[in-house]
Amino acid sequence: MGVQDDRREIEQIELFELDLPTGKSRAGTDAILTVGSVTVEFELKSTTKDTVTTVRDFGMEHIEKWSNKHWLFGFYTPKGNALRYTRYASPGMMAPWIEGRRQYIEADFRLAQLAPERLVLEDLYQLLGHQEIYSLDQARTLQKLQLREEEYRSFQDLEAGFSAQAMLDLLKMRCAYVIRRGSTLNNPHIPKAVLEAFPKITSNHASELRELVAQSLNS
Numbered sequence: 001m002g003v004q005d006d007r008r009e010i011e012q013i014e015l016f017e018l019d020l021p022t023g024k025s026r027a028g029t030d031a032i033l034t035v036g037s038v039t040v041e042f043e044l045k046s047t048t049k050d051t052v053t054t055v056r057d058f059g060m061e062h063i064e065k066w067s068n069k070h071w072l073f074g075f076y077t078p079k080g081n082a083l084r085y086t087r088y089a090s091p092g093m094m095a096p097w098i099e100g101r102r103q104y105i106e107a108d109f110r111l112a113q114l115a116p117e118r119l120v121l122e123d124l125y126q127l128l129g130h131q132e133i134y135s136l137d138q139a140r141t142l143q144k145l146q147l148r149e150e151e152y153r154s155f156q157d158l159e160a161g162f163s164a165q166a167m168l169d170l171l172k173m174r175c176a177y178v179i180r181r182g183s184t185l186n187n188p189h190i191p192k193a194v195l196e197a198f199p200k201i202t203s204n205h206a207s208e209l210r211e212l213v214a215q216s217l218n219s
Contacts, residue, residue, distance in 0.1 A: 008046040011083065012074050017206040018042060028065050035213050046074040050192040058185040060109050063102050067091065070213060073195060087198040088209060090216035097194050101185065108183030115179060116172035124168050134162040142170045146177060 009030060013020065018031035021041070030044040043066065045052045052073055055062060071089040076082060128138055139152055139162055157166045201208045 005046060008074055008076065008080070008083075009044050012044050012046070012072055012086070015083070015205045016072065016086075016209050029069075033070075033209070033213060035210055035217060038217055040070050040213060040217075041068070043069045043071045044074070045071065045190075046076055046080075048076045048078050048080045050075075050195070052190040052195060053187050054190065056187050057181070058101065058188050059105065059180065059183065060102070063098055066094065066098055069094070070216070071198075072209075073190075073198070086201045086205070087195055088201060088212050089198045090213070090219075092216065092219070093198055097190060101188055105183050105185060108179065112176050112179035112183055116175040119168065119172055119175060121164055121168055124164060124171055127171070128167065131164070133158055133160050134164070134167050136161065138162070139167065139170055142167070142174050146174070 012018070013031050016031075016033075018033050021029045021032050029041045031042040032039055033042060034040075045054070047053070068091050070091065071094055073087045073089070075084045075086065077084060128134065128141070136152060136156070139155065143152070155162060155166050155170055157163050162170075199212055201212075
């Protein structure tokens with residue numbers, strides 16, 4: 001996150017009187033809000049335009065992470081130095097847009113699950129030749145920097161190196177990784193038409209937000 005985005009996020013947290021998550025809940029959550037006995041997680045976004053960018057390499061993990069998130073979209077002046085207004089979206093409001101992205105990448109995601117299992121030893125031999133034992137350096141030609149040293153060692157099933165079957169397992173892992181990377185979307189934008197359907201907050205920010213969240217929880 002850049003300095004500008006970080007500043008806007010802090011501004012939103014203070015304006016809406018949100019809390020920062022702690023511990024395990026901190027990962028992937030920008031802020032939290034407790035309404036009654038329920039604590040909800042927030043995704044915070046800001047923009048100087050009429051659309052909102054999301055993340056690079058948008059994939060199934062984002063769909064899972066965002067399924068129960070509440071959202072705040074801060075709309076700033078063109079230079080980004082003043083907040084004009086904020087829009088709130090509940091998980092239900094965001095669901096159609098998220099579902100549309102899921103449908104778009106689902107076939108590629110399934111391909112990343114199915115294709116590696118079609119690989120056989122002959123495929124490995126075409127890449128690295130037919131050997132009884134493969135070296136650590138050869139294993140690295142498959143997985144490169146995706147595995148740490150100890151992870152490579154966990155696949156080593158022979159005293160002097162890797163069997164063909166162990167190398168095939170590494171090849172399958174690499175195949176799945178490459179297809180998953182190719183199946184992601186590059187920073188999909190939430191369009192103006194979607195955002196304009198969400199409630200706008202221009203004053204009494206903290207109380208307005210709590211009322212909207214309460215309505216969402218009771219619906």
